[in-house]
Amino acid sequence: MSKTLIPSSRGAYEVHVAPGLLQSAGEMCGQLLKTRRVLVVADDEVTATHARTVVEGLQASGLTVSMVSIRAAEIRKTIEVVAQIWSHAMSAGIERSDALVVVGGGLVGDVGGFAAASWLRGVDVVQIPTTLLAMVDASVGGKTAVNVPLPDSVGGGLGKNMAGAFWPPRLVLADPETLQTLPSRHISCGLAEAVKHGLLADPDLLDLIERMGPALVKGSLDGAETIISRAVSIKADIVARDELESGQRALLNLGHTFAHAIEGRPALGLHHGEAVAIGLMAAGALGVQLETMASDALDRLRSLLASLSLPVILPGPCPADQLLERMRFDKKMDQGTMRLIVPQAPCGACIRTDVSDAQVLEAWRSVGAS
Numbered sequence: 001m002s003k004t005l006i007p008s009s010r011g012a013y014e015v016h017v018a019p020g021l022l023q024s025a026g027e028m029c030g031q032l033l034k035t036r037r038v039l040v041v042a043d044d045e046v047t048a049t050h051a052r053t054v055v056e057g058l059q060a061s062g063l064t065v066s067m068v069s070i071r072a073a074e075i076r077k078t079i080e081v082v083a084q085i086w087s088h089a090m091s092a093g094i095e096r097s098d099a100l101v102v103v104g105g106g107l108v109g110d111v112g113g114f115a116a117a118s119w120l121r122g123v124d125v126v127q128i129p130t131t132l133l134a135m136v137d138a139s140v141g142g143k144t145a146v147n148v149p150l151p152d153s154v155g156g157g158l159g160k161n162m163a164g165a166f167w168p169p170r171l172v173l174a175d176p177e178t179l180q181t182l183p184s185r186h187i188s189c190g191l192a193e194a195v196k197h198g199l200l201a202d203p204d205l206l207d208l209i210e211r212m213g214p215a216l217v218k219g220s221l222d223g224a225e226t227i228i229s230r231a232v233s234i235k236a237d238i239v240a241r242d243e244l245e246s247g248q249r250a251l252l253n254l255g256h257t258f259a260h261a262i263e264g265r266p267a268l269g270l271h272h273g274e275a276v277a278i279g280l281m282a283a284g285a286l287g288v289q290l291e292t293m294a295s296d297a298l299d300r301l302r303s304l305l306a307s308l309s310l311p312v313i314l315p316g317p318c319p320a321d322q323l324l325e326r327m328r329f330d331k332k333m334d335q336g337t338m339r340l341i342v343p344q345a346p347c348g349a350c351i352r353t354d355v356s357d358a359q360v361l362e363a364w365r366s367v368g369a370s
């Protein structure tokens, strides 16, 4: 069992990681939340399983529980789905002192978190992640968001996470046993974000993922708790220093400015973690150009991602110049200047605002853009 305390503007909260934790989730929420009613926002893939366990635990703690199921799809990560949760909160009589408990992957975590941030101008939220990606990253740090359509001029699709709020949870409970039902493709996705954390701050985590990651993708849970808790502590450390991303928290976006340009293109069929894997390769290629990363470190990254069944090049045709234009819609634009996160050797990253369009285009071409 690992426990990490994260300070935040709404009060410090704990992230617990332990196999079997789901069984005590209801009781832990009941003890922490000074509330009578709870709305569980459940990913529809876990409504009948993991969310049911949580609901039963909450009820056993004497809480009145309602539930709304959400289908996790980027195309449905919209304000309309948030409005659907608000309607359920209305019907359930959720008041300012009540809470939302979100059970699911990062997508439902972001949407449910945003609904909590906005319902009655903010009610408590507990995050119970059930994907590896949500455990190592999305459930921690208080970012919530929905996607917003992009203009047709840059190929349409969705602008990732363009509207949202910082809304720290009251508690995060990660039970690695819930990953037993998660398809292996999504285990790979979670490992992509864990690799990002390793690149940023922890070479030992990279070694661990190199050793244990491929077996995790095949269904083993050996090493899962350690990988999750190490990744959480890296994110916790960065978020504690810069909760609202006025500086160093932007480093957590390593690979993401590239990833967001391709993730919202339905034709590519990429999940978030897969887009991040390609984004890490593009950011690494940029690092090699800017001489902040050695080419053998990029080769090691490519082998590691490939060993985790993650893509390292684009799966379909994409013009590099259009991808560059899509990057300009990223949230990390600052007064018209693109802020890119570039990996540094042997570990770490830096924020660069001096990267030329030609260098970004070359990075895109290194991952297969035309």
Ligand SMILES: NC(=O)c1ccc[n+]([C@@H]2O[C@H](COP(=O)([O-])OP(=O)(O)OC[C@H]3O[C@@H](n4cnc5c(N)ncnc54)[C@H](O)[C@@H]3O)[C@@H](O)[C@H]2O)c1
Pocket (backbone or CB within 6 Å): 043, 044, 045, 046, 050, 071, 072, 073, 074, 077, 104, 105, 106, 107, 108, 110, 130, 131, 132, 133, 134, 137, 138, 139, 140, 141, 142, 143, 144, 160, 161, 178, 179, 180, 181, 182, 183, 186, 189, 190, 272, 273
């Ligand atoms: N807020 C943040 O800081 C942050 C950080 C990283 C990513 N994100 C967001 O997280 C999202 C990606 O999250 P994700 O990778 O968890 O994807 P996801 O939430 O889409 O879940 C992946 C799939 O797994 C299913 N699922 C969830 N738990 C399951 C389980 N235990 N068993 C079986 N199926 C299960 C879901 O229904 C979905 O089909 C993106 O929208 C991304 O923008 C947010």
